Amino acid sequence: MFKKVLIAEDMEDINKGVFSLLTELGVTQIDQVQYCDDAYLKIKRADVDDVPFDLVISDLSFKVDHRSQTYPTGHSLVEKLKSEFPGLKVIVYSVEDRLQAVRTLFNLHHIDAYVCKSRTGLKNLTQAISEVAKDEKFLSPEVSNAFSSENELEVDDYDISLLDNLSKGLSQDEISALYRQKNISPASLSSIEKRLNKLRIQFNANNAIHLVAIVKDLGLI
Amino acid sequence: MFKKVLIAEDMEDINKGVFSLLTELGVTQIDQVQYCDDAYLKIKRADVDDVPFDLVISDLSFKVDHRSQTYPTGHSLVEKLKSEFPGLKVIVYSVEDRLQAVRTLFNLHHIDAYVCKSRTGLKNLTQAISEVAKDEKFLSPEVSNAFSSENELEVDDYDISLLDNLSKGLSQDEISALYRQKNISPASLSSIEKRLNKLRIQFNANNAIHLVAIVKDLGLI
């Protein structure tokens, strides 16, 4: 079982709930933070001091306030953590239940478990912790079909990348140039146009703006 | 005080908390729904039967599941409610604390109160209810500066409407036609172009897609 765990969660009551759950599970060293930046600093510090954390349980959404943050969301935090400390286990505990968002967390950020905050949230979190302790992945039942084949959306990583770049303000021409440079295929303007056209039809979008708005709402990007 | 109140909130425990609060305040007729569509149907039905609701307390975010909804968010629900039943009081109770989002709710959808879910959420909600009962508006302390002059962003309702229509897939031409038809000024394509250009500069956006992505992230739309 885990020895040293960090909880990143800005809502005090939930934080408290997770804390007592961990205590019951026999975890003695538990740190809690309400800001992602604090989470990163604590983990970095612990790593430098050679007393690293075993596990991070993080929310996704953190309220913004006066303190400006390097990592404003759990998303950016886990991305950073997993790239800098690949061995660190990460469980995301969030209300977010959009399948694509969950998919992205696993595929892109390589989290170890995803638990939905719900009526049975803490119960699922318990299970997630024991699974992750055994080097297994865990997926909350609410989003368990995120990877089931029947539900497999016809949207792949390339599509996501395309939409993401669009939302960042790149023109289709610029994306084409970028892909050529990064050796991502297909890179031609023509293919990019065609792919976006397919996505527009798929999502019933009138134009590229509409498309990006829709997929942002869906949590794809 | 209010006689007949509807709570629209998908999280059971919070729903329960609000319910007991209302009971303490002496409200006897309390209905609870977990879907926006149910909220609309109940209110519509009550209106038809001439036993209308006095007040709606609604969340903004509702988890999506198998049931496809006409009103997927509290946003769309209150928009519809306020346009069809202008006399109905609406209190929004949500974790959302982005000032622009709150501004939009008041300015565009004309809600009566906004309460942030937080440690002191229920206390603020109590106050909101009594204020709204006196035909006053109420704003949670967390977002009290949403309308303070110093914080006043240079983005007005017209801008928001523009961005909203853009995100819904309308071309600038179509928006122009729509505004002409609805007698919204300025309506010319030229003015719309100019206004969008101003917004692009303001938000450091490369193009319209980028702009919409940014303002969606900021919660303006």
Added chain:
DNA sequence: TAGCGCGTTACGGAAAACCGTAACCAACTT
């Protein structure tokens, strides 16, 4: 091997967005 399907790429025209310039009008200043 010839034929077929599929994905990538190229091209060209129509539509829309982008951008600068300028005319017009109302309100306010001097």
Added chain:
DNA sequence: AAGTTGGTTACGGTTTTCCGTAACGCGCTA
């Protein structure tokens, strides 16, 4: 009364997007 200012509108030209057509390469198969 003349001038200034700010907002709306119009127009023209360039760029980008949108959309249909078509060529090319590659793997599969009859």
